[in-house]
Amino acid sequence: MQIIKSIQKMQSLASELREQSKTIGFVPTMGFLHEGHLSLMRIARNKCGILVVSLFVNPTQFGNDEDLDKYPHDFERDQKLCKQEDVDIIFSPNVDEMYPDSFFTYVDVTGEMTDVLCGKFRPEHFRGVTTVVAKLFNIIRPHISVFGQKDGQQLAVVKRMACDLNFPVEIIAGPTVRESDGLAMSSRNKYLSPEERTAAPILHQSLLFAKELIDSGERDSNRIIAMMRKLIEKKSLRLKIQYIAIVDAETLEPLEQIRAKIMVALAVFLGNTRLIDNVIIEVGV
Amino acid sequence: MQIIKSIQKMQSLASELREQSKTIGFVPTMGFLHEGHLSLMRIARNKCGILVVSLFVNPTQFGNDEDLDKYPHDFERDQKLCKQEDVDIIFSPNVDEMYPDSFFTYVDVTGEMTDVLCGKFRPEHFRGVTTVVAKLFNIIRPHISVFGQKDGQQLAVVKRMACDLNFPVEIIAGPTVRESDGLAMSSRNKYLSPEERTAAPILHQSLLFAKELIDSGERDSNRIIAMMRKLIEKKSLRLKIQYIAIVDAETLEPLEQIRAKIMVALAVFLGNTRLIDNVIIEVGV
Numbered sequence: 001m002q003i004i005k006s007i008q009k010m011q012s013l014a015s016e017l018r019e020q021s022k023t024i025g026f027v028p029t030m031g032f033l034h035e036g037h038l039s040l041m042r043i044a045r046n047k048c049g050i051l052v053v054s055l056f057v058n059p060t061q062f063g064n065d066e067d068l069d070k071y072p073h074d075f076e077r078d079q080k081l082c083k084q085e086d087v088d089i090i091f092s093p094n095v096d097e098m099y100p101d102s103f104f105t106y107v108d109v110t111g112e113m114t115d116v117l118c119g120k121f122r123p124e125h126f127r128g129v130t131t132v133v134a135k136l137f138n139i140i141r142p143h144i145s146v147f148g149q150k151d152g153q154q155l156a157v158v159k160r161m162a163c164d165l166n167f168p169v170e171i172i173a174g175p176t177v178r179e180s181d182g183l184a185m186s187s188r189n190k191y192l193s194p195e196e197r198t199a200a201p202i203l204h205q206s207l208l209f210a211k212e213l214i215d216s217g218e219r220d221s222n223r224i225i226a227m228m229r230k231l232i233e234k235k236s237l238r239l240k241i242q243y244i245a246i247v248d249a250e251t252l253e254p255l256e257q258i259r260a261k262i263m264v265a266l267a268v269f270l271g272n273t274r275l276i277d278n279v280i281i282e283v284g285v
Numbered sequence: 286m287q288i289i290k291s292i293q294k295m296q297s298l299a300s301e302l303r304e305q306s307k308t309i310g311f312v313p314t315m316g317f318l319h320e321g322h323l324s325l326m327r328i329a330r331n332k333c334g335i336l337v338v339s340l341f342v343n344p345t346q347f348g349n350d351e352d353l354d355k356y357p358h359d360f361e362r363d364q365k366l367c368k369q370e371d372v373d374i375i376f377s378p379n380v381d382e383m384y385p386d387s388f389f390t391y392v393d394v395t396g397e398m399t400d401v402l403c404g405k406f407r408p409e410h411f412r413g414v415t416t417v418v419a420k421l422f423n424i425i426r427p428h429i430s431v432f433g434q435k436d437g438q439q440l441a442v443v444k445r446m447a448c449d450l451n452f453p454v455e456i457i458a459g460p461t462v463r464e465s466d467g468l469a470m471s472s473r474n475k476y477l478s479p480e481e482r483t484a485a486p487i488l489h490q491s492l493l494f495a496k497e498l499i500d501s502g503e504r505d506s507n508r509i510i511a512m513m514r515k516l517i518e519k520k521s522l523r524l525k526i527q528y529i530a531i532v533d534a535e536t537l538e539p540l541e542q543i544r545a546k547i548m549v550a551l552a553v554f555l556g557n558t559r560l561i562d563n564v565i566i567e568v569g570v
Contacts (some may be wrong), residue, residue, distance in 0.1 A: 007451060018304070104398060105394045105445060105446045106393050134392075139451045160387075160389060164387075165416075165420055166423040167423050251387070
């Protein structure tokens, strides 16, 4: 396993690998790896000759009042986990090389897709995500790249970006990996107090509840959202719902009536920790 | 010479050529080729095994009140000229395939660089340019790409974009090609009436005048600009100066005092036709 910090070195290596007709699989991460990340690596590992994982806490996707400075990290542990997953290359650049003072270019998915859900509350977040992903695609030049379904809006936005800008990269969705009680794995779960951790599975429970309602024939989004809200609010006063939304799974257009392939998504604060989760549901016509 | 319209076909071919270790040179154009474009092709031809030229009138770089609909075109003539320059591939996609209804992603060089000079008067122009160039780079995957110095701000902005987003493409500047009387070649010269055509070389003359002033020791940008303005306004009442500016050649930062490598640039209306021109000047420290 190679650890590469230099952009230029990574680019030359990617170029060499391409000329040797190797298939490059890529999993971008912000480090502090958990089973969710590892599951994405396994998907890429099975499909590609070369597996590249990036460890980079991307400053442009954090708001000014967000947790950039205290975002958890443990490079030694990440490195060990990557080795266990048979990763070929860890790409771990410095912030100053990724964003020098002269940096001015952003990649932006405009319109409703980035205004709804998390985008409503994190106005420049997705611009930061699509910008760093575009950079990483140009540096690593993967054939496929795997993103977690857990960050459902991110997945849809990255797919849109890659398609609109004609990146020759296939975007693959990896299923959300959950703790035994249903809590979606996230590096931010580490922030939860024991009490908050006990309450946290309610996010997933509310999504399962929504699925049951839809399975039993409910098609009115507002009614489903209202019932989810009640369920969550009953659980604990420490839970603050930021949003619950039902949107088209691909375009993220908010839907009043459930149809075709939808995403039910929510963001909830547990104390100061903001957790997100979602499910994709397909209904017959 | 192959003519390719399909994005997917161009992408597969680029991928094949890359695997055969061919060097791909790329000259993006909006067609209606003139000697300026051909000179860029010759630069790329000399450096690369495969020469790709795109012919695509890019709607996203035109403002609502601009000349998109009447932009001149002559595909048959362009094709003949490309053949004469030993072009291997013409890439000429449809607007609907480049920008389907679901298109939402833009690449934007933010900040002063796109706010000055032409950017001040054509607010979304450079966003359109950088977006289409990013798309074309991903479709054609060139090793080098040649842009004309005549569109000096475009060249600087594209360089910035390619560098910021880590596109593995070397951007090369091709010198401005001029008519015998000094008028910079441009597809828009076709719009000029005989009277306007006679007056048009004043743009270049004013730039040569600026160079003479600087050579003779003048370092005050405002004084130089004022003298250029007088020279142009004396020429004809039909000339309307949109801007004259002296900026750092790389960052495009406006300079009050001439230093290092600068660009003197201007845009002038002759009737309804807007012409631009520039010179790069280096002064000792």
